[in-house]
Amino acid sequence: MNSHTLLEKYFxxxxxxxxxxxxxxxxxxxxxVFALMQTGGGKSLCFQIPALSKNGICLVICPLISLMYDQVRVLKRKNISAAYLNSQQDYKERSSIEQDAINGKLKFLYVAPERLLNDKFLDILKQMTISMIVYDEAHVITEWGEAFRPGYIMGLNKIKELEDFFKRKHIDPQYRIQKIALSASIIAEARKDIIEKTNLFRPAIFINSFSRNNIELNVSHYQKNKLSKIDILTSDIKAHPKTTSIVYANTRKECEVIAGKLAVRNIKATHYHAGIPPAARKSKMDLFMTGKVDVIVCTSAFGMGIDKKNVRQVYHWNLPSTIEDMYQEMGRAGRDGLKSRHMVFYDRHDIETSRERLLNNYPTAEAVNKMHQFLSIYVNRINDNIIEEDKNFLADIVGEPVRKECISSIFDHLQRIGFLSEYRQPINPNSKQKKNRIFEVNIEKSHDIQLDSVSKRYKAAVLKFEKLTDYFEGDGCRNHKLLSYLGEPQLENVPISCSHCDKCLGKGESEQTKPESSNDDSYRKNLIKKRIKGLVESFAKKNKIPANVILPPNILSKITSNAPKTKQELIDLGLNGKSVQTLGDIILEIINK
Structure with a gap:
């Protein structure tokens, strides 16, 4: 059958x-094929139609359980044989699905990337006739992706191993499994990386437009008042009655609290996140999909690929991690092409929180290298290769640029490359105080610590943070900023002023995105005071000196108010000479930044 016949017959x-x-x-x-299509553009059909025309099973590597569930549910309703495997299924159910796949009873099998690391599953794949492999939500493959999944990368190596097996089986050194990589948003710098990592062979590349002119872009600036936020959200939802909305929140607790507050305000709302038992989660999803609730409050994993066309509003309760995440999630609105809205709740303090999270989650290559060198020397010196992840101890003994807040991220990286292995047996079983992770340092093996990868991830994170900040705080059209960052292929045809963002529409600009200049100055002074105080407290703790001896509170207030530019000006404001000598340069750097 040709593609049009398959389209009409099955869909x-x-x-x-x-x-x-x-x-x-x-x-x-x-x-x-490597293809980027806007959310709601119909990416799934781009592999489902061809797979229906081919012999064998289409293996879909999918990073989200909710996406697997929804796509399999839709396919089954169209009498297409499909199934997914995930950790929530029992052994009997998984075994039955695997046997159906081996026997050719399935056309589509969805699995998480980490399942490819299971050697038993790899043996099962070797018994299948595989028509093609699809990498869905491919942006999670690359270091440039905020949702970077190391398991995805390791799983890709298993696909190469699978191909090598089939080459031997078919006695054909040229044998290849056809591969397709799909996503809604990957910036230009990451596209080549994904094509290389997925081992696509001379791929056809398709970059479709990212423009979503039917979605109105709004930013609601609030003043750190949670009640105010819920009142704004309630008012906005009630201003659009009999419509469906998604509210994204960062934590499970927030999802539950927000849904509860909306419910007591007579809004039909429910919450959804991975902590809910599978049966209850399915029930909540069904309520949302069938329109029995108007609002669902969920974590970001929900909604990825959910095909509910009449969502009219998408709200971000918290600042999104990146523009890509925001674009992916706001794209749940208006998938039918009708006018819809997106709103982010934003405050300048959120930007600072986001910056701190970035520094904690993305250590510099220098920090990773210094920790690697320290651990290598340390275990040799003490003749013991067991190390506890004691952040205070490690930060003090290793020193800058290693900060205690980023030590977990450094250890995670060193564990991924095999330099560290989690030590399962506690050193002292009777101790009730040890809550830190314990690792074994694999000093006997040589390791590539992949500093280039670390550096790439850090630079990517900084770029993403700068662009996210500019979207909220910079001048100019939000739509143009969004499309420019995503690498819109038709950017030269995009007007610098649109008709569907709050800035270009002039909707409450002064209240929403530009605090009063006095507030702006106050915010800056408070931020300087907070950072200098944190610096002094850390130094005081490390050197066992009272913080108010190093920097008395009245002197800190003077420094904050006067913003000195030289060490002499610090002395003139009353800071003692020893403190100026040890901390002066850092204090001035904080003020200048």
Whole structure:
């Protein structure tokens, strides 16, 4: 059957959406494909239609359980044999699905990338006839991706191992499994990285427009008042009655609290997150999909790929981690092409929190290298290769640029490359105080500590943070900023002023995005005071000196108010000479920044 016949027979459509047909033709023609399509653009059909025309099973590598569930549910409703494997299934259910896949009873099998690391599962794959492999939500593969999943990278190596097996089995050194990588948003710097990591062979590349002109872009500036936020949200939802909304929150607790507050305000709302038992989670999803609740408050993992076309509002209760995340999640609105809205609750303090999270989650290459050198020397010196992740001890003994807040991220990286292995047996079973992770240092093996990868991730995170900050605080059209960052292929045709963002529409600009200048100055002074105080307290603790001896509170207030620019000005304001000598340069750097 040709693609149009398959489209009408299985999906009930007569025409493809813009951009789908060229991708489908390339896949049906046997090409490897890398494709970026906006959220709601119909990425799934781009591999589902070709897979239906081929012999064998389509293996879909998918990082999200909610996405697997939804796509399998939709396929089954269309009488297409499909299943997923995940950790929530019992052994009997998984074994039955695996046997169906081996026996050719399934057309689609969805698995998490980490499942590829299971050697038993790899043996099962070797017994299947695989028509193609699809890397869905491919942005999680690259270091540039905020949702970077090391398991995805390791799983890719297993795919190479699988291909090598089939080359031997078919006695064909040229044998390849066809591969497709799909995502809604990958910035230009990351695209080549993904193509290389997925080992796509001379791929056909499709970059469709990211423009979503039917979604109005709004930022609601609040003043750190949680009640105010809930009142704004309630008012906005009630201003659009009989419509469906998604509210994204960072934590499970927030999801529950927000949904509860909306419910007592007579809004039909429920919460959804991974901590809910599977049966209850399915019930909540069904309530949302069937329109029995108007609002669902969820963590970011929900909604990825959920095909509910009539969502009219998407709200971000917290500042999104990146522009890509924001774009992916706001794209749950208006998938039917009708006018919809997106709103982010934002305050300048959120930017500072986001900056601190970035520094904690993305250590510099210098910090990773220094920790690696320290651990290598330390275990040799004490003749013991067991190390406890005691952040205070390690930060003090290793020193800058290693900070205690980023030590977990450094250890995670060193564990990924095999230099560290988690030590399961506690050193002192009777101790009730040890809550830190314990690691074994694999000093006998040589390791590439992959500083280039660390550096790439850090630089990518800084770039993302700067662009995110500019989206909220910079001048100019939000839509143009968004499309420029994402690498819109038709950017030259995008006007610098749009008709669907709050700035260009002039909607409450002064209240929403630009605090009064006096507040701005107050915020800056408070931030300087907070950072200098933190610096002094850390130094005081390390050297066992009272903090008020190093920097008396009245002198700190003078420094904050006068913003000195030289060490002499610090002395003139009353800071003692020894403190100026040891901390002066750092204090001045904080003020200048």
């Amino acid at each position: 009930g459509y007569r025409d493809f959406r813009p951009g789908q047909k060229p991708i489908i033709d390339a896949v049906m023609g046997g090409r490897d």
